[in-house]
Amino acid sequence: xxxxxxxxESKVSKSGVLKTxxxxxxxxxxxxxxxxxxxxxxxAMLPKxxxxxxxxxxxxxxEISIEALENLGGDKRNMVAKIAGGAQIFxxxxxxxxxxxxRNLEVAKEILKEQGIRIISEDTGGSSxxxxxxxxxxxxxxxxxxxxxxxxx
Amino acid sequence: xxxxKFEELDALRELGNIGVAHAAxxxxxxxxxxxxxxxxxxxxxxxxxxxxxxxxQVVVGVVTALEDVENxxxxxxxxxxxxxxxxxxxxxxxxxxxxxxxxxxxxxxxxAFCNAVAEMLGIMLIPSxxxxxxxxxxAIIEVIAAQIAEKSDNVIxxxxxxxxxxxxxxxxxxxVPDEKFFDYILKMLGMLG
Numbered sequence: 047x048x049x050x051x052x053x054x055e056s057k058v059s060k061s062g063v064l065k066t067x068x069x070x071x072x073x074x075x076x077x078x079x080x081x082x083x084x085x086x087x088x089x090a091m092l093p094k095x096x097x098x099x100x101x102x103x104x105x106x107x108x109e110i111s112i113e114a115l116e117n118l119g120g121d122k123r124n125m126v127a128k129i130a131g132g133a134q135i136f137x138x139x140x141x142x143x144x145x146x147x148x149r150n151l152e153v154a155k156e157i158l159k160e161q162g163i164r165i166i167s168e169d170t171g172g173s174s175x176x177x178x179x180x181x182x183x184x185x186x187x188x189x190x191x192x193x194x195x196x197x198x199x
Numbered sequence: 200x201x202x203x204k205f206e207e208l209d210a211l212r213e214l215g216n217i218g219v220a221h222a223a224x225x226x227x228x229x230x231x232x233x234x235x236x237x238x239x240x241x242x243x244x245x246x247x248x249x250x251x252x253x254x255x256q257v258v259v260g261v262v263t264a265l266e267d268v269e270n271x272x273x274x275x276x277x278x279x280x281x282x283x284x285x286x287x288x289x290x291x292x293x294x295x296x297x298x299x300x301x302x303x304x305x306x307x308x309x310x311a312f313c314n315a316v317a318e319m320l321g322i323m324l325i326p327s328x329x330x331x332x333x334x335x336x337x338a339i340i341e342v343i344a345a346q347i348a349e350k351s352d353n354v355i356x357x358x359x360x361x362x363x364x365x366x367x368x369x370x371x372x373x374x375v376p377d378e379k380f381f382d383y384i385l386k387m388l389g390m391l392g
Contacts, residue, residue, distance in 0.1 A: 052247030068337025091345040175338025192334045
């Protein structure tokens with residue numbers, strides 16, 4: 047079973063695969079609850095929400111994901127995170143505010159640390175878009191690049 | 200997700216048709232033979248729904264930032280060419296020049312589109328020089344949307360067809376407006392429709 051996580055969304059599941067496509071400069075945040083064997087995946091675009099609760103923002107997306115896992119019976123102490131994304135897609139930098147990708151990553155690290163969730167692996171940067179497949183039963187994360195390469199993290 | 204009335208979608212399609220018709224005229228003049236373009240279909244899609252419409256396929260395209268003379272940056276135009284090589288073959292009969300053909304076509308289309316917006320909606324938009332973008336359409340739009348700081352939830356997609364004698368190729372024109380520009384477009388469409 048494949049559940050699609052759209053841009054700016056966060057989804058949780060106890061089975062199957064959470065998938066998000068077209069991850070460019072944004073950040074994919076996968077949180078795995080090891081005891082519950084469940085996971086949440088978010089596709090966040092911007093660093094901070096300033097009070098708006100939406101998975102469009104990294105800080106908010108992490109909170110929403112944790113809450114969703116807790117609602118399924120999860121415990122923060124059993125959660126670990128994997129992050130991927132933040133590519134620089136355009137060849138010329140005139141259009142891209144490069145800070146966003148970096149800021150997203152910074153904020154993700156800061157918030158996850160605050161929440162006491164360890165980042166066990168990450169794959170960020172580069173110039174190619176990514177599609178993520180998060181296998182929520184065992185926490186494996188498959189990164190497929192637009193150029194066809196694959197990487198398990 | 201915004202539900203547009205039939206008349207509003209019709210007015211949007213008209214906007215697209217005016218834009219590509221200008222572009223087709225420029226292109227025909229440049230090449231000295233008839234090239235036709237039209238917009239058979241328009242969609243307004245929420246960013247979180249985009250994956251339903253596009254596959255994970257890498258396409259060549261160009262991105263242009265749009266500057267409103269009065270208010271500064273107001274959105275982006277992303278034009279994708281799923282059949283880039285075929286277009287290069289049709290237009291200059293040389294597939295190896297696909298990237299430069301696409302850049303030039305992107306230039307012509309974005310200027311023509313800005314002219315159409317000025318004509319129909321009364322906003323003067325200045326397009327930045329185009330940047331070549333090669334990745335999946337969703338990744339490109341996602342990067343663009345993240346640039347329009349806080350809010351940009353909708354993408355307007357003009358499905359375009361370019362015809363040269365017997366051949367036809369598809370081109371997609373994506374308008375990614377910021378919230379203010381999008382609301383303004385809707386307001387103007389309401390008046391036109």
